[in-house]
Amino acid sequence: MKIYKDYIDKLLDGIKIEWKTLGEVAKTYGGLSGKNKDDFKNGNAKYISYKNIFNNIKINFDSLEAVKISASEKQNEVKYGDVLFTASSETVDEVGISSSVTTKFDEKVYLNSFSFGVRFNDNIQIIPEFSKYLFRSHFMRAQITKTASGVTRFNISKSRFNKIKIPIPPLSVQAEIVCILDAFTELTTELTTELTARKKQYSYYRDLLLNFDNGEIEWKTLGEVAQYSKIRINCDQLDKTNYVGVDNLLQNRAGKKESNYVPIEGNLTGYCNNDILIGNIRPYLKKIWQADRAGGTNGDVLVVHPINGAINPRYLYHVLADEKFFDYNMQHAKGAKMPRGNKSKIMEYHFPVPKNLDVQERIALTLDKFDTLTNSITEGLPREIELRQQQYEYYRDMLLDFPQDIA
Numbered sequence: 001m002k003i004y005k006d007y008i009d010k011l012l013d014g015i016k017i018e019w020k021t022l023g024e025v026a027k028t029y030g031g032l033s034g035k036n037k038d039d040f041k042n043g044n045a046k047y048i049s050y051k052n053i054f055n056n057i058k059i060n061f062d063s064l065e066a067v068k069i070s071a072s073e074k075q076n077e078v079k080y081g082d083v084l085f086t087a088s089s090e091t092v093d094e095v096g097i098s099s100s101v102t103t104k105f106d107e108k109v110y111l112n113s114f115s116f117g118v119r120f121n122d123n124i125q126i127i128p129e130f131s132k133y134l135f136r137s138h139f140m141r142a143q144i145t146k147t148a149s150g151v152t153r154f155n156i157s158k159s160r161f162n163k164i165k166i167p168i169p170p171l172s173v174q175a176e177i178v179c180i181l182d183a184f185t186e187l188t189t190e191l192t193t194e195l196t197a198r199k200k201q202y203s204y205y206r207d208l209l210l211n212f213d214n215g216e217i218e219w220k221t222l223g224e225v226a227q228y229s230k231i232r233i234n235c236d237q238l239d240k241t242n243y244v245g246v247d248n249l250l251q252n253r254a255g256k257k258e259s260n261y262v263p264i265e266g267n268l269t270g271y272c273n274n275d276i277l278i279g280n281i282r283p284y285l286k287k288i289w290q291a292d293r294a295g296g297t298n299g300d301v302l303v304v305h306p307i308n309g310a311i312n313p314r315y316l317y318h319v320l321a322d323e324k325f326f327d328y329n330m331q332h333a334k335g336a337k338m339p340r341g342n343k344s345k346i347m348e349y350h351f352p353v354p355k356n357l358d359v360q361e362r363i364a365l366t367l368d369k370f371d372t373l374t375n376s377i378t379e380g381l382p383r384e385i386e387l388r389q390q391q392y393e394y395y396r397d398m399l400l401d402f403p404q405d406i407a
Contacts, residue, residue: 017169017402023162025124029076031087031111032067045069047110051283053084053099057132061103067110076117078109081128083118083135085144088155090300091247091260095154096144096161098135102128116156130174133181134166138397152263152298167402177399184392191385202370203323217354222304222320223347225311229303231270233296235263242295244271246279249287249301256289268296269303274313276304276320278329278346285333286326290317302346312357314364318371319351 022028032047043066052060069075078084082101089095111117120126126134134140147160169177240259248259271277271291279287280302290313297303304320306313319325332345354360 015170017167019165019167019404022164022166026118026120028158029117031113031115032075039068043067045108045110047112048078050086050112050114053086053115054097056099057136058100058102075110078111078117079119080104083131084111085116087114087116088153090153090245092145092148092154094247095148096156100128100132102132125171127174129178133396134400137400181396184395188385188388188392191388217352219350220353222349226304226306229269229271229275229305233268233270235265238262238296242293244277244295244297244301246281246284246287246300249279249289268298270296271303276317278302285330288321311353312360312364315360318364318367325349
């Protein structure tokens with residue numbers, strides 16, 4: 001740690017870092033307004049989604065989405081150098097997540113309505129590649145979360161947000177820090193690429209194992225082999241280990257993390273061991289978990305209970321963890337501002353079911369081995385990526401820990 005402190009001191013060479021509030025150095029702007037669900041069908045313009053911001057420290061311009069914009073509309077456009085933020089979330093830890101616009105582009109690009117942008121004044125020199133690290137650092141995240149308020153959903157207060165203080169180091173210092181942190185992220189990227197290849201391998205073998213002759217299987221709807229949980233549960237039966245909000249389901253891999261918020265009142269749905277819990281609200285429609293305990297959840301998570309003797313629960317989990325199901329779920333989601341899963345349509349989802357339960361079990365066991373390799377947080381590549389990420393975050397926070405005159 002002292003080595004890096006000495007390195008920063010040498011890099012600054014006695015230069016005093018200027019700290020300013022965001023309100024002094026930048027302006028904020030909102031996302032799309034006045035849109036309905038039909039505007040997001042066959043759009044003529046591109047926009048940056050909530051998910052794009054949440055999942056990337058810099059905007060991925062290969063995954064922009066379409067929206068209909070008329071010539072008479074006055075919508076805010078995104079520009080190179082802007083920093084984009086998610087405006088709300090179910091947990092305070094996930095509100096105000098940032099992503100920088102590091103790509104120069106000529107076309108008009110807009111912003112999701114549940115997000116907002118920050119544009120630095122012309123006289124403020126902030127390298128976009130530097131801002132992508134700055135606003136995800138520990139000390140900046142600590143400031144940002146303090147600007148949010150809420151109980152079951154947290155929203156950023158723009159007035160408090162504009163009072164956040166940021167350091168403005170010389171461009172040469174920004175560039176040097178970017179060079180160091182880019183090297184750390186490149187290591188993680190290489191491992192992530194390998195993990196992606198493993199996931200493709202898993203998907204290949206899953207599709208192969210689920211490719212049956214017609215005589216061996218029956219095509220059934222989800223409603224024929226499972227049902228929604230009818231269990232009602234009181235909040236006093238729950239704690240952070242058995243309460244599940246959509247934020248507690250791990251993104252893009254099966255699992256659950258402990259809750260940092262447990263409701264103390266309300267009408268909740270109970271789940272049992274082997275039940276399957278599915279995220280029921282954008283952008284969490286791809287979250288899924290097979291319960292290994294009993295507990296309860298709220299309306300943002302669907303609880304599917306396999307019918308005893310109709311299907312192997314683990315086989316059903318693998319079917320529903322397939323990208324085909326997620327695409328189906330997202331396609332039929334209802335609602336303009338915050339689409340939810342369509343319960344009736346979900347229960348109409350068709351998939352092949354081997355007539356023999358022993359065959360279902362063998363397939364599930366085989367897929368579990370691939371699942372462990374690609375998705376476990378304690379084994380294989382995910383664990384290595386997690387360690388690399390921790391290392392990167394440690395040095396990022398250290399490199400960005402500039403001295404501040406608080407007098």
